[in-house]
Amino acid sequence: MVISLNNVCFSYAKQSSSPVVNIPSWSLAEGEKCFIHGASGGGKSTLLGLLSGMLTSNTGEITVLGERLDKMSNRQRDKFRADNIGYVFQSFNLIPFLDAIDNIKLANYFSKSLPKPILQQAIENLLTKLNMAEKNCSKPVRDLSIGQQQRIAIARALINKPKLLIVDEPTSSLDQENRDAFMTLLMSMVEAHSISLLFVSHDMSLAPYFDRVEALSSINIAAIDALKDSQGK
Numbered sequence: 474m475v476i477s478l479n480n481v482c483f484s485y486a487k488q489s490s491s492p493v494v495n496i497p498s499w500s501l502a503e504g505e506k507c508f509i510h511g512a513s514g515g516g517k518s519t520l521l522g523l524l525s526g527m528l529t530s531n532t533g534e535i536t537v538l539g540e541r542l543d544k545m546s547n548r549q550r551d552k553f554r555a556d557n558i559g560y561v562f563q564s565f566n567l568i569p570f571l572d573a574i575d576n577i578k579l580a581n582y583f584s585k586s587l588p589k590p591i592l593q594q595a596i597e598n599l600l601t602k603l604n605m606a607e608k609n610c611s612k613p614v615r616d617l618s619i620g621q622q623q624r625i626a627i628a629r630a631l632i633n634k635p636k637l638l639i640v641d642e643p644t645s646s647l648d649q650e651n652r653d654a655f656m657t658l659l660m661s662m663v664e665a666h667s668i669s670l671l672f673v674s675h676d677m678s679l680a681p682y683f684d685r686v687e688a689l690s691s692i693n694i695a696a697i698d699a700l701k702d703s704q705g706k
């Protein structure tokens with residue numbers, strides 16, 4: 474299994490009796506492309522934070538690529554994430570005043586998986602594959618279009634050749650044409666590099682791109698409670 478969760482519970486306020494994530498059991502097999510959909514506030518980003526080690530669970534077992542994240546120190550989790558997990562954020566999280574190359578180099582800095590000259594070449598190759606014109610690779614990313622920034626975010630997530638790619642609905646601000654282009658590109662990269670994919674979104678129209686589709690409320694008991702709260706039940 475690429476991901477395996479067992480009795481995972483998480484709440485932001487440690488004393489709170491109502492967790493945001495409460496997952497008895499869930500797993501992702503190697504090579505799977507899984508789409509988890511759920512309403513806003515249901516805990517999608519929180520779940521991804523736990524799986525990537527940016528958040529730590531209160532209780533339970535989180536195993537990613539055979540390693541227990543819940544048993545690691547913060548430092549070990551940061552290193553594990555940099556070495557093994559690609560992450561595309563909702564709002565890309567690029568550094569606006571750096572160009573594409575330097576934004577991607579930063580991801581490698583924390584992992585140091587490639588020596589400098591090889592890294593430069595690998596970044597250029599990846600950006601070419603993602604149809605980024607050379608002249609746009611040396612501009613601050615704040616001067617690029619949203620579509621170009623998305624491609625840089627994909628390149629940054631893939632530069633360390635992750636076995637697992639986690640994507641937090643980066644398509645929500647896009648029109649349909651750009652959304653389809655993003656999804657097609659993402660899926661072609663995932664297939665070419667045999668990466669396992671976990672993608673979350675509220676947008677059910679993305680479901681046909683995936684081989685496994687799940688509702689967050691069927692995995693996360695706390696999401697059902699959040700849904701009842703939002704409906705005033």
Ligand SMILES: Nc1ncnc2c1ncn2[C@@H]1O[C@H](COP(=O)(O)OP(=O)(O)OP(=O)(O)O)[C@@H](O)[C@H]1O
Pocket residue numbers: 485486493511512513514515516517518519520675
């Ligand atoms: N840093 C935080 N501190 C306290 N509560 C938070 C924090 N981040 C999120 N929450 C709460 O946790 C719940 C789940 O939020 P989360 O962002 O995981 O949902 P989501 O499904 O990703 O929502 P969206 O689709 O709107 O991004 C919400 O009630 C939210 O208010």
